[in-house]
Amino acid sequence: MSLSRPLAAAAAATVPDELHLEIMVRLPALPQALARASAVCPEWRRVVRDAAFLRRHRELHGGVPATAGFFHNTVVFGGAPGGARFVCAGAGPLALSVPPSVSRQGVPCCHTHVNPGDAWTVLDCRGGRVLLGCCRFSCYFLVYNPITGKRCLVKAASHKRLHLHHSIRCNATLICDDDDADADGPFRVAAVYTTVTDGGRLFGAAFLSRTGRWTTAPQVFVDLPRGIDLRGEPSAVVGSTAYLSAYSYLVLAFDVEHWTMATFQRPPRCGNARLMKTRGDGVLGLVGALELTVRLWAREAGGWVLRSTVELSDMGLLRDLPSAPLPSSDARFPLLPPVKIIGVAEEGDAVFLWTMLGIFMFCPGSMELKKVCEETRDIEMVHPYASFYVPTRNSRSCSRHGGSREQRPLRRDAVRGLLRHVAELAAASGGGGAAVVDVGRAAFAAMASLLFGALFSAGIDAATSCRFRDAAREFALLTMTPNVSEFFPVVAMADLQGLRRRTARHITWMYQLIDGHVERRMRGRETAGGCGAAHGEKEKDLLDVMLDMSEKEEQNDDSSLTMNRGVIRAFMADLLMAGSETSSAVIEWAMAELLQNPQTMTKLQEELKKVIGSKTCIDEEDIDQLPYLQAVIKETHRLHPAIPLLMYKAAVPVEIQGYKIPKETTVIVNTWAIHQNSEVWIEPDKFIPERFLQKEISLSSGSTNMELIPFSAGRRFCLGYPVANRMLHVMLASLVHQFQWTLPEVVKKNGGVDMAEKFGITLSMATPLHAIAKNIV
Numbered sequence: 001m002s003l004s005r006p007l008a009a010a011a012a013a014t015v016p017d018e019l020h021l022e023i024m025v026r027l028p029a030l031p032q033a034l035a036r037a038s039a040v041c042p043e044w045r046r047v048v049r050d051a052a053f054l055r056r057h058r059e060l061h062g063g064v065p066a067t068a069g070f071f072h073n074t075v076v077f078g079g080a081p082g083g084a085r086f087v088c089a090g091a092g093p094l095a096l097s098v099p100p101s102v103s104r105q106g107v108p109c110c111h112t113h114v115n116p117g118d119a120w121t122v123l124d125c126r127g128g129r130v131l132l133g134c135c136r137f138s139c140y141f142l143v144y145n146p147i148t149g150k151r152c153l154v155k156a157a158s159h160k161r162l163h164l165h166h167s168i169r170c171n172a173t174l175i176c177d178d179d180d181a182d183a184d185g186p187f188r189v190a191a192v193y194t195t196v197t198d199g200g201r202l203f204g205a206a207f208l209s210r211t212g213r214w215t216t217a218p219q220v221f222v223d224l225p226r227g228i229d230l231r232g233e234p235s236a237v238v239g240s241t242a243y244l245s246a247y248s249y250l251v252l253a254f255d256v257e258h259w260t261m262a263t264f265q266r267p268p269r270c271g272n273a274r275l276m277k278t279r280g281d282g283v284l285g286l287v288g289a290l291e292l293t294v295r296l297w298a299r300e301a302g303g304w305v306l307r308s309t310v311e312l313s314d315m316g317l318l319r320d321l322p323s324a325p326l327p328s329s330d331a332r333f334p335l336l337p338p339v340k341i342i343g344v345a346e347e348g349d350a351v352f353l354w355t356m357l358g359i360f361m362f363c364p365g366s367m368e369l370k371k372v373c374e375e376t377r378d379i380e381m382v383h384p385y386a387s388f389y390v391p392t393r394n395s396r397s398c399s400r401h402g403g404s405r406e407q408r409p410l411r412r413d414a415v416r417g418l419l420r421h422v423a424e425l426a427a428a429s430g431g432g433g434a435a436v437v438d439v440g441r442a443a444f445a446a447m448a449s450l451l452f453g454a455l456f457s458a459g460i461d462a463a464t465s466c467r468f469r470d471a472a473r474e475f476a477l478l479t480m481t482p483n484v485s486e487f488f489p490v491v492a493m494a495d496l497q498g499l500r501r502r503t504a505r506h507i508t509w510m511y512q513l514i515d516g517h518v519e520r521r522m523r524g525r526e527t528a529g530g531c532g533a534a535h536g537e538k539e540k541d542l543l544d545v546m547l548d549m550s551e552k553e554e555q556n557d558d559s560s561l562t563m564n565r566g567v568i569r570a571f572m573a574d575l576l577m578a579g580s581e582t583s584s585a586v587i588e589w590a591m592a593e594l595l596q597n598p599q600t601m602t603k604l605q606e607e608l609k610k611v612i613g614s615k616t617c618i619d620e621e622d623i624d625q626l627p628y629l630q631a632v633i634k635e636t637h638r639l640h641p642a643i644p645l646l647m648y649k650a651a652v653p654v655e656i657q658g659y660k661i662p663k664e665t666t667v668i669v670n671t672w673a674i675h676q677n678s679e680v681w682i683e684p685d686k687f688i689p690e691r692f693l694q695k696e697i698s699l700s701s702g703s704t705n706m707e708l709i710p711f712s713a714g715r716r717f718c719l720g721y722p723v724a725n726r727m728l729h730v731m732l733a734s735l736v737h738q739f740q741w742t743l744p745e746v747v748k749k750n751g752g753v754d755m756a757e758k759f760g761i762t763l764s765m766a767t768p769l770h771a772i773a774k775n776i777v
């Protein structure tokens with residue numbers, strides 16, 4: 001869905017993506033090589049986080065090391081922590097340093113119990129950064145990136161009930177807010193304190209690097225034994241919740257976004273265990289060792305489910321391990337279990353095992369076991385360090401402007417706007433809070449508001465949104481209407497059907513709208529005296545980024561300007577057209593299918609009730625816990641692909657399965673037909689989301705599932721996928737969760753929703769869906 005290919009032109013002036021990828025793939029297969037390369041070049045940082053890169057790297061080198069190594073706190077005489085150390089788990093030394101002591105950091109020692117010379121101890125490791133605490137009570141925290149050397153010193157929270165005196169115990173978790181762009185991006189520190197005098201009373205506090213402030217949660221009372229032991233064990237983070245170990249059998253869940261704190265028990269007989277985020281589906285997990293058996297649980301629907309059991313005695317490297325407990329030199333614990341779980345990698349892809357034979361890294365996915373350290377004496381707990389090449393879903397540059405967490409408030413506002421719009425309609429209709437809603441139009445307005453925010457930091461009023469939708473829809477129709485003039489060169493100029501004239505009218509309107517924003521911004525930048533965001537202290541939007549590029553090219557006197565006004569205007573129009581009508585069409589089709597299939601609607605409502613409960617706002621993190629919602633969206637994409645025909649032109653002559661395709665041939669990929677292939681799909685014309693519950697099919701750019709390609713595949717894969725995917729799930733879930741939907745009587749009388757398609761570049765409903773929404777109180 002492209003008005004032009006400005007990106008291709010812009011990319012030609014820089015190094016192509018493939019070359020970046022090839023450079024990175026061919027670096028020595030050492031974690032440090034990747035980590036260091038990612039530190040010097042943002043483009044390389046982007047590449048190493050791409051799933052395609054990891055796959056290529058694995059093919060070439062036979063496996064990417066799961067971690068660069070681990071940090072641990074040395075234990076000195078008397079059991080007191082003696083400072084942080086780093087041990088490299090790969091081949092060759094990786095010199096990651098740890099800030100040596102409080103005094104050398106120049107930390108003001110305003111608390112009597114902070115002794116100059118106190119060493120930093122490691123509390124947590126995530127997103128390529130380490131969270132360190134100084135002194136036993138963590139009066140100061142330090143968030144440290146050992147690759148870039150960046151440090152951020154954080155003084156502990158102050159709260160009227162929270163005196164940082166000796167009776168306090170504390171555990172803290174690092175939550176990185178921006179895992180897909182910047183290694184030194186925003187973060188949060190979630191700290192939980194308890195005092196011996198206030199047994200059972202926990203205090204939560206969260207530090208936000210964006211504001212530079214602590215927010216203290218209301219104190220929470222939980223039924224816990226006096227003097228609860230918060231255990232300095234590594235925590236796990238899932239979404240905005242930090243999970244910490246409390247006492248020896250409890251898990252403490254501290255949600256720093258919704259300010260809730262709760263406890264629940266570990267699974268029975270889990271032995272010595274560590275919390276983790278599970279591989280793949282990213283839910284809370286727990287890995288425990290009992291004698292020589294390692295078990296892995298996942299927290300599903302409020303309970304623990306045993307996922308796998310591994311007998312370590314079957315593994316060659318551990319054959320010499322005694323199965324009975326070992327004598328310990330620590331008088332407090334005379335016996336040690338033969339295997340102790342001492343740490344889990346951030347993405348759950350490696351578990352660190354302490355044994356008398358050394359420390360082993362065990363990968364549950366591949367069942368690989370590797371010794372990473374001979375010396376075990378000092379090591380009680382490890383914090384694996386993975387740096388930048390932890391795989392994430394986002395990869396391409398546009399996703400940084402649309403799919404990243406920086407845009408999360410915009411996405412949230414757009415969904416709230418949609419819900420507000422439907423609720424206002426319901427309130428205005430009077431009749432018991434029920435209203436007829438034009439579902440496609442409402443979803444379009446939400447997407448338009450998101451795109452205008454991301455592109456121009458501006459809102460869009462209702463009238464402009466309506467005009468924009470009419471333009472986008474008619475443009476979609478006109479581009480797919482056969483133009484008689486093109487078949488008869490003699491009358492080519494005549495534009496017999498008036499198609500060119502009508503298309504030009506819409507494009508002109510769209511360009512004028514965009515030009516207005518560009519001109520206002522350029523004037524603002526001039527007044528502000530040069531490049532940079534001209535709208536206060538806010539983050540740069542896409543328009544700022546493009547104007548910066550354009551100005552840089554002008555300063556360099558680049559005669560082959562790739563980022564001129566024309567390119568900016570066409571690219572903006574591309575994004576607006578490609579992003580709005582597609583997403584709203586999918587929402588409209590999904591709602592139509594749900595209204596036509598009440599059992600599916602009920603099943604989805606029940607899943608939402610169970611997972612979301614009374615929460616009014618559905619978060620992007622919740623999507624992972626909603627498999628049926630994901631299945632409904634996939635089934636909608638399958639039956640109603642937003643772009644049913646993809647049109648490409650062969651750049652060079654190619655031969656595919658014996659067919660010779662000359663250069664310049666138009667090649668049409670019929671996505672609609674692929675999605676309806678009866679050799680792949682059972683009952684392909686029926687709406688059956690359940691088919692995706694048994695089948696793992698991915699829609700993302702690196703996927704090899706060519707049977708479902710609503711976002712295309714390969715080089716021309718949808719640039720807006722990260723935004724679109726999140727928005728579709730959150731918008732549909734919110735509409736279904738907050739409102740009860742029915743069809744108007746007249747529609748019911750006519751036999752239900754008219755599911756006829758309107759042909760165009762975007763596959764929309766021939767009869768717009770009107771449905772009645774009633775507030776669920």
Ligand code: HEM
Binds near residue numbers: 007575709715721
């Ligand atoms: C349900 C939502 C969406 C669907 C199904 C979808 C689907 C697609 C498909 C199939 C293509 C390939 C078109 C072709 O090769 O001709 C594409 C391209 C594109 N999409 Fe999306 N899209 C969606 C949402 C978005 C959003 C929200 C944005 C922007 C924020 C966006 C931006 C783009 C752009 C810029 C391209 C052109 C990429 C290129 O030429 O390299 N899309 N989309």
